[in-house]
Amino acid sequence: MRRPRPGMPPLTIRARLTLTYAALFTLGGSALVLALTTAFYHFIFQPLPDDQIPSSLDPDHDHFVGLSDQIRDAAASHLLRVALALLVLVVAVSALVGWWVAGRLLRPIADITAAARRASGTTLHERLNLSGPSDELKELGDTFDQMLERLDAAFAAQRRFVANASHELRTPLALTRAAVEVTLAKPEPDQEQWRSMARDVADSTVRAQQLIDALLTLARSEQRLTDPEEDDLADIAAEAMDRVAARCRERRLRVESDLGPAPLHGSVALLGIAVANLLENAVKYGSEGGLLRVTSARSGADRVELTVVNDGPALPADRLDRLFEPFQRGGGRGRAPGPDAPEGAGLGLSIVRAVATAHGGRVTATARPEGGLAVSLLLPAA
Template sequence: MRMRAPALTIRARLTLTYAGLFTLGGGALVLALTTAFYRLIFQPLPDNAIPSVLDPDHDHFIGLSDQIRDAAASHLLRIAMVLLLLVVAVSALVGWWVAGRMLRPIAAITAAARRANDTNLHERLDLPGPPDELKELGDTFDRMLERLDASFATQRRFVANASHELRTPLALTRTAVEVTLAKPTATEAQWRTMAADVAESTGRAQRLIDALLTLARSEQGVTDPQDDDLADLAAEALDRIAVRCRERDLRLEVELAPTPVRGNLTLLGSAVANLLENAVTYNRDGGLLRVVTAYGADTATDGESGGSGGSGGSGPGGNGGGDWVELTVSNDGPEIPADSVAELFEPFHRGRDTRRSDGAGDGTGLGLSIVRAVARAHGGRAEAVSRPGGGLTVTLRLQGR
């Protein structure tokens, strides 16, 4: 079995590269100097430098001179080679030190990556130095940690809120059962009341679980896309809330222009239904409910509408252009500060003063979160703007077919 040599570290490779390049350069320099030296000292004398009458000992002196020059050249070559070896050794040590200095930011990034977990993602490298490639790598790593920190914080908050929301109907169910069982002779009316309370709590838990499942599916992206019309989805959702609209005497204004769209019909239908149900739930009796669909070519840029709760970029409404479709739902209701509108898209955030006294506004708190997640899954976005005098205008914008 062949033993494989251990792989060299990048620091060792850089050091060997520095030393090899210096050796090649130094060797070429020594060779060039030696060649030039030999040519200079061994070239024949010019004719005007040769005496007309030679001394008897001329050949003896010439031979002795050649020996001296040969010895001097050989000695010079040996000294040059020794000096070259010394300089190569020193250059290797200096290269090792320089490589370590240059790679210190990478070592810091590696150490930070090893320490990173869900409890210390707030740490940042904040590498010093000029804006070079290593500095850019460190800043990119810091931005990645920032995104991970925000994602983990959102996940922890979501889990905590979901646990609290699920605990409430379960607690109501258990209380209703225990109170009824504690009575020695419970009447049929009391059993029926208990059954009604349990059914209501169970229905609330089921609605919350369904909303959580829809939110999870929408965050996984679009699967099995199909062609449909956003106006048809809005019309179907309006039919489902027609009875509630009549009960609350809402003023309906509907403009459903053809809006062809391609996507996951289940997710799109859920987003549209949540928009309309929220508009009814958090409306005032006799208030306005306006539903409009539109289709056109996108020439706008991001930032034209305030209170954005969706994703930007090159999707519909971004700088990328292209055909778009949108559904806009407006309602009357409690007045919402402009700086609090974006918070409504966070899971389980129902806003201030949005619960009605009769309990009809006690929803799951996931409606607009689902709308935003569905929009992002389809490359679109969701926006909300508070209306003067109260209420909200929410726009779901998607890429057209």
């Protein structure tokens, strides 16, 4: 990479374009002037044909020939000076025009630079919306707008996530503090009251730990995969079904499975968490004695799909997108978990979506006409 000399400020791209225009015009103009001058000399000083030379010369012939040579030399020199002066003038004008044209051509880049300098957490909603032909600069502006849109969505999700996490962590801490203060406010608490306080504190601590573990899992799921492995989505689903088998028996669910081969390449640990969350949510929010169906198979040549279906109340279509937002529990789904089910952190499906995105896939939810939900996890096949 060429570096500027010490003491010389680097030239801007507008200045470089202007100098390039001027240099090209100077070279072209110089070649034109030289060509015109050479042609002028060639046609003026070339000898006369033999048939045009007179047979008898006038006594003053030599005098006229010398005078005509002087006139031609003076005319050629004058023509050359005028051509060079015009060349200098045209080069100067072309440099000014090139400076103006370069500024016009680079105006979109200046707009992009100004927008990048203004970009902050409060201005990410602004867009360039460059007009003009679909050229490289228009493509650059559209790409910059898309980047701002992604950043705006990421910042909004981060602000919403931090607010929700703060609220969720405040609840177990408040319960712990209330249990301790109530017990300490009693003049002489007995052993059973101390035990009750200890149980309340332990329950609140477990809830806070579960929330923190879920937040860490979600953060890890949104990062780039570092150690992908070969595995089969059917095997991961089978292991997850073994873990929820006892809960299925408690709720008397009709379990159906059709686990076809679904080879993939990814993080087995994160995929196991995602599939387990899908099944646990299906069991927790499904109807008592209802259906739980789990299927896996290839979806086309380059995709594998895992689908989890359960029974339950009918879900409005406008709530489906909210299912994958952080801290959306039973109320956000239009149904409540079973009476003996522990309340979760509300991050299960958020983790599923983060894991799917990290693997280059996606997760979708569809409301069943007869009630309940069908959630499909689509991932790239191995």
